[in-house]
Amino acid sequence: MTDNESLFANLGRDVPASVVVALVALPLCLGIALASGAPLFSGLISGIVGGVVVGVLSKSQLSVSGPAAGLTVIVLGALATLPSWEAFLLATMLAGLMQIALYFTRSGTLSEFVPSSVITGMLAAIGLILILKQIPHALGYDGDFEGSLSFLQPDGLNTITTLFYSFWDYLLFGPMVIAAVSIAFLFWWDVKRPKEGPIRLLPGPLVVVLFGVLANEGFKLFAPSLAIDTTHLVQVPVAETLDGFFSNFSTPDFSLIGLPDVWIVAVTLAIVASLESLLCVKAVDEIDPRRRTSDKNHELLAQGGGNFVSGLIGGLPLTSVIVRSSANVSAGAVTKMSAILHGFWLLASVVLIPTLLNLIPLAALAAILIHTGYKLTTPQMFVRRWKQGWHQFVPFFATVAAILLTDLLMGIVIGLAIGFVFVVARNFRKAITVANEGAFYLVKSRRNLYFIHKYELQQSLQSIPSGSQVVIDLDRSEFVDPDNIEIINAFVRNAEFKDIEVSVRHDLEHLEGSGLRAPLRKVAYS
Structure with missing residues (x-):
């Protein structure tokens, strides 16, 4: 099956999904443009191109x-620094060329x-942020722009205080009724959607x-207070x-190329957009029901072209955006026909x-x-990481907390550092x-020996007393760092001066296949 055939073979599922993504993307494009201090239509252009x-x-x-x-903070700061919107467009073009170079x-x-x-x-944090950030919109309060992922908001509130403000000071029953019925329907549709027939393709x-549109028009006619x-x-x-x-379209000012x-x-822009895109694509691979693996390097070419x-x-x-991508999944x-079509629907x-x-x-x-x-941050995800042990749960939970309390990029950086x-x-x-039995010693590797294991290897060999028989067993190592091989070679050379009989057990061909370059003195294993 060719690429084109495979794209068109799933239109029955990709077309409805593309409509959903377009509906989700529309207010996000406008909200991010507003928060960036850019023309509103520039957000729509970016969504269409994306x-x-x-x-x-x-x-x-x-x-x-x-x-x-x-990118909103970066764009907002850049527009304050650069002499014109057209200068910023030039910077965006250059960022794209840099991504292609990457x-x-x-x-x-x-x-x-x-x-x-x-x-x-990151996925769990985005899920929680979507829930926490959208509850105020569901109640009728729009103090934070659509698509915001930052803890602190332009109106002086934050993600948590906005929830209290929405409930106690800004509760509107019209939006609340629409949101409540809609949420109930979506969860019901997940369970009750027919498995056969054309209605199964109807996007919830x-x-x-x-x-929402019909209900609000009904409110205007029959319940104006709502x-x-x-x-x-x-x-x-x-x-x-x-x-x-x-007239909503603009072109860069190429005369400012030397600024x-x-x-x-x-x-x-090139660095931050590349980082965010690569992490998003990797995250989308995690939630892909078919568990496909995307070419991350090729994504830089795609993002650069965009x-x-x-x-x-x-x-x-x-960038590649996790909110839209998760809605797509x-x-x-x-x-990818769904992503392509969503751009056409926006246009x-x-x-x-x-x-x-x-x-x-x-x-x-x-x-x-x-x-x-909710689908991104189910309780089962937290339970699964907890059962995997502290070495998995702590970086996972730290990433969630850091993203919730800062913003996406800063949270990812903190999560990466802890991870x-x-x-x-x-x-x-x-x-x-x-291990030893009398004067016989067995020095055995339990895994690959990398650079960070130099000190442990050196200490282990130095613990061997004079007059011993030693077997260095590397059979369980598929790779031995050249620095570690030098340590073994030095021990073998020094052994004759300490009356130590040394033999090294290893699958030499196996080690060579793993990238071994330094010579290894080999004594027949006894």
Whole structure:
């Protein structure tokens, strides 16, 4: 089966999923643009490019790209530093070219060294944040922009205090009714959706959006006190004419190519966007029902191409986004056709039906994201990590807590630092055992001997007294670091001066196949 055939073979599941992702992406694109201090339409451009351009270039089947909440602070600061919006677009284009350059250096493979406990911690944290951040929107309070992942908010509140404020000071019954019914329906639909027939393809989130629109129109007619205000509806910029629509697009100011600030912003965007994208793609692989593995290095090429195009036509910088990607997985997508089509739906909807889009209550979309968040952070995930032991649970829980209390990027950095401490600690576990019976000593490796095991090996060999018979058994080592081989060689050379008889047991061909380069003195095993 060719790639094109496989993409079109699953349209029955990818098309409904793409509609769901487009509905979720729409307010997120607008919210992130608003929080970044950029033109609202630039967020939509970025979402469209993230779907169509990155979707075509990427080899990840389920990740969805667009403007990212993790870049809002960087964008906001860059717009304050650079002389114009067009200068920022130039920086975005350059960042895309830098990401393409990173692809040629195979930098994407570095993401494979991220501990799985950190990745699952990121997923659980995103799930919790979605629930905590969307509850206020479900109750009618929109003080935090859609798509925000930061603990601290622009209105001076934080994720926790906003919950109390929403419940005690800003409870609106219209949004609350829509959100409550929508959430109940989505969980019911998970269980009761027919397994056969065309209705099985009906996306629950689409039903929720239609219900939200119709319910609010009903409130206006029959219960005006429950009617939802315009500020709690989707707010897509509406162009009266075709010329007005195209006026929303911008091009970079290439005359500023020599401005140092442009290059500083470009480098910052390239590094942060690459890191966030690689971690997101790795996280999406974790929740892919088919357990496919994406080419992380190729993702840099896809993201770089997307940022180049986005900057060229007036969009925000983009990354692979875990919120949209997890909604894509939850909606039942099979291939990247869902991500590609979601970009086309965004474009078609803002061109053809922006007025209808502006009837969608944010409470309905909040219900969809709360439902998605629960699927990312089920209690079973925490129990499973707990049962795996402290070396897995502590990095996992630290990542969750750090992301919840800071923001996505800072939380990941903290989680990575703690995760690597535990990785190093695990590798520092005793790798060598020394046993003896009288003057006979057995020095046995229990695993591969890396650079960090030098001290342990040296101490073990130094403990052998003069006049002994020693067997150094490396049969369980598939790899022995050259520095460790030098230590063994030095011990063998020195043994004759201490009246020590040494033999080294190893599968030489096996060791050579693992990358062994330094010579190893071999004495017949007795």
